[in-house]
Amino acid sequence: MDDIDPRWLDDTEQRAWRAFLRMQAQLTARLGRELQADSELSLADYDVLVHLTDPAGGRLRILELARELDWEKSRMSHHLSRMVKRGLICREECPADGRGAFIAITPAGRAAIEAAAPRHVETVRRLVFDALSPDQVSALAEVSERILEQLDSPCRTPV
């Protein structure tokens, strides 16, 4: 089939990997459904708005936002256009400096995320943190940060 000799996952790794994939798919779907039932936002809208409220000034360059969210360019541009139409964000062109347009949160966008946040946090707590011991919360942080470091490391092993 192929010319590489893969290091297949052993039983423990397989168990961890399947549980992780299943958990993240189910958790994302559930968070999205509950958010949508409780507010006017999808999980993707919420992600965009969270990133825009974090930095001072409520705006980010589109490229920076794309890097933060790790979305493909076409998904990014379609999604942002829909959010602009709904009045949650606006584009601020910046022809002077040539480093690309900004996306800024509008007052309506700020109101929407402030209205959605309390219930969304309650959902996250109920589905995730209520289930975990303090040690498991630390382990979740540690494992996530290790994988993020690995994703950031520049080399892709040649195969």
Place this chain on the structure above:
Amino acid sequence: MDDIDPRWLDDTEQRAWRAFLRMQAQLTARLGRELQADSELSLADYDVLVHLTDPAGGRLRILELARELDWEKSRMSHHLSRMVKRGLICREECPADGRGAFIAITPAGRAAIEAAAPRHVETVRRLVFDALSPDQVSALAEVSERILEQLDSPCRTPV
């Protein structure tokens, strides 16, 4: 803003939650890009084919597959139609028993996943398991399984 008094996340929980969200978004994007570069499959194709090769016989009822993947109905039906057109899977109608059609993997689908699997597993190992100690692998399994149990528990706390 709202009539509930949410239990906001403390610093440790916040750190864990942000790292987890970021990690899963970046990891999914990266796995998808590498899979697509190394094979003719997207991550979604791969998921469908893995679920079809697992059970004996290489086929599942559409409803069962939808439950396993936790996809919305419209995404499911669009994605499966595209995979049928590409010859990776086929529909097997089952008018007799009234419990819905089956989706089955084709020989081309089986060949595609067998060709893709060695490199995909190597990618998973490089991005995830090479970064983790045995204890961290166990913690990943444990945390994922705890959250899955929580997602399965029937009650939604009234808010």
